[in-house]
Amino acid sequence: MNEASDIRFSIIICTYNREELLPLALDSIIKQTLARNKFEVILVDNNSSDSSPEIFSSFMKANPGINARYVKETSQGLSFARNRGISEACGDLITFMDDDALLDPDFSRVNVEFFDKHHGVNAIGGKILLHFMAGKPFWLNPFLSSLLGYFNPGSKEARFRRTYFRGSNMSFRLSIFDRYEPFNTALGRVGKNLEGSEEKEIFYRLKNAGEEIWYVPDAIVFHLVPEERTGLDFIRRQAGGAGISQRKMVLSRGRIYYLFSVIKELAKWGISIVLSFFYLLTLRPRISLVLIKFRYWVSSGLFFSKH
Numbered sequence: 001m002n003e004a005s006d007i008r009f010s011i012i013i014c015t016y017n018r019e020e021l022l023p024l025a026l027d028s029i030i031k032q033t034l035a036r037n038k039f040e041v042i043l044v045d046n047n048s049s050d051s052s053p054e055i056f057s058s059f060m061k062a063n064p065g066i067n068a069r070y071v072k073e074t075s076q077g078l079s080f081a082r083n084r085g086i087s088e089a090c091g092d093l094i095t096f097m098d099d100d101a102l103l104d105p106d107f108s109r110v111n112v113e114f115f116d117k118h119h120g121v122n123a124i125g126g127k128i129l130l131h132f133m134a135g136k137p138f139w140l141n142p143f144l145s146s147l148l149g150y151f152n153p154g155s156k157e158a159r160f161r162r163t164y165f166r167g168s169n170m171s172f173r174l175s176i177f178d179r180y181e182p183f184n185t186a187l188g189r190v191g192k193n194l195e196g197s198e199e200k201e202i203f204y205r206l207k208n209a210g211e212e213i214w215y216v217p218d219a220i221v222f223h224l225v226p227e228e229r230t231g232l233d234f235i236r237r238q239a240g241g242a243g244i245s246q247r248k249m250v251l252s253r254g255r256i257y258y259l260f261s262v263i264k265e266l267a268k269w270g271i272s273i274v275l276s277f278f279y280l281l282t283l284r285p286r287i288s289l290v291l292i293k294f295r296y297w298v299s300s301g302l303f304f305s306k307h
Contacts, residue, residue, distance in 0.1 A: 007040045010089035011040065012088075013041065013044065014085060015052050016045075019055060020226075025097065032107065040069070041067065044073050047076055082096055086177050100223065104222070106218065107219055122175075122176040127217045128221050130149065133225060160207070165215070180209065200249065240298070240301040247302050261302065
């Protein structure tokens with residue numbers, strides 16, 4: 001870890017070939033209400049072959065009042081990139097910002113103020129809303145919106161108990177990583193695949209160790225949804241990646257956990273069938289079909305993946 005400084009909050013952006021969305025993400029950082037000398041921006045480039053380095057260089061030149069650094073992580077994978085960001089951070093508080101997300105102007109300030117008021121809390125997650133760059137997809141419904149990153153448990157601060165924070169909006173005290181291993185590099189996105197579960201794994205690891213983790217609704221992130229993410233091919237890849245990731249995570253803990261995961265998946269099939277009938281009865285057959293396809297794609301990854 002780097003030596004302490006006046007910087008309180010480190011915004012870590014892990015990027016891989018997102019030149020079309022990265023400028024929007026960086027623009028939201030310029031609008032932060034937290035004093036600029038209190039936060040830094042670290043771009044962790046995970047072997048991008050596009051113009052992302054040049055975009056960030058232009059950002060640094062245009063905003064000399066913002067503490068900003070570029071680092072390159074050559075080990076491919078989001079977990080490797082996040083762990084590199086942890087090792088580079090100067091702030092005593094850190095957050096992981098997706099390269100396809102926008103921070104609410106008060107995001108950094110809300111994070112710092114919450115941690116300062118709650119000294120026993122070492123990790124928090126916040127609300128994630130969707131920002132559609134084209135029209136909303138026909139299949140969008142409350143049961144599939146999380147595929148696009150949506151996360152909104154409400155407007156009340158509460159301790160995480162049954163759910164977990166999402167990768168697009170999770171913040172930590174840097175010191176927590178002196179006591180716990182960072183992200184599991186066997187999990188998470190690598191290149192263009194859509195695997196995940198590294199956030200879920202670290203959340204449960206911290207929770208099982210007795211750490212107090214909270215949901216902070218005023219720490220808001222907007223997840224960008226370009227048109228290509230609204231098609232069925234994206235749903236298929238996202239759902240399959242979710243199933244494969246779940247399989248990897250539970251098998252790493254033991255086969256009994258995999259058995260529990262299979263039972264939960266079968267229960268979700270029952271719920272999906274009921275919901276599918278509901279949408280059929282309300283004359284929305286396309287949504288009904290997508291719900292069943294989604295469940296099938298998740299199950300295929302969970303039950304049959306060889307990865």
